[in-house]
Amino acid sequence: MTLLSINVNKIALLRNSRGTNHPNLAKFVLKLIDLGINSITVHPREDERHIRYNDVKELHHLLSNYKDVELNIEGYPSDRFLNLVSKYAPNQVTLVPDSIHQLTSDHGWEIANDMNFLKSSVARLREIPSRISLFCEPLTKDLLLAKELNVDRVEIYTGKYANDFGSEREEETTRTFEASISLLNSIGLKGNAGHDLSLENLNSFLQLGVIEEVSIGHAFTEDCIYLGVDEAVRRYLEITNQLA
Ligand SMILES: CC(=O)[C@@H](O)[C@H](O)COP(=O)(O)O
């Protein structure tokens, strides 16, 4: 069984588009919890284009009433971000190499280039009881360096997997991800995964090896439009084998 974490960035994006509180993020999260979701992911970017820092405060308070529901906060380890996660100590912090100029998180850390920066960020996070996860490419060199950084998990960036799924590159790309998941397990690191996972590619991805958690937002939000929230949640939980 793999934990399904729903990323609610796009609900916040829709809310921000009108300057009102509709759709209400807390109401949507409560709906997800009622439907059996046990983890929520938010990604407060520096420009707060969707999730705002104040959303984190409100969601942390809301989820304090649901001990079996996890909060995963993703983001670039700026001082502002580290202060935020230090204040709320979520179940998991996922460090992502982002800049405000990016449309989305479209790459993992090139750890060798940022080793000292990541070492200091991890040291700061070790002052709180949160699991530390690092958003990485499925590359041996980065996975081994993640082990050296002594993080708890690696979130494998699955953008290439999703992009190549169903193409002539699928077989080779699948082998790359399968080897990365196997390596993670062999070096004692637990693997999360995320970015562009969907109802189309998720089941195939989860056959590649042991994945603790997948975080899914963009495709899930689209599925909610076509299928409705209840059916979208049911289908994703069915694939991750979390249905009661
Ligand atoms: C790290 C990752 O792939 C996603 O968690 C990220 O939150 C997507 O960001 P946007 O929702 O801003 O595209």
Ligand SMILES: NCC(=O)COP(=O)(O)O
């Ligand atoms: N870490 C991946 C995530 O939270 C959601 O990514 P996406 O499904 O919105 O691409």
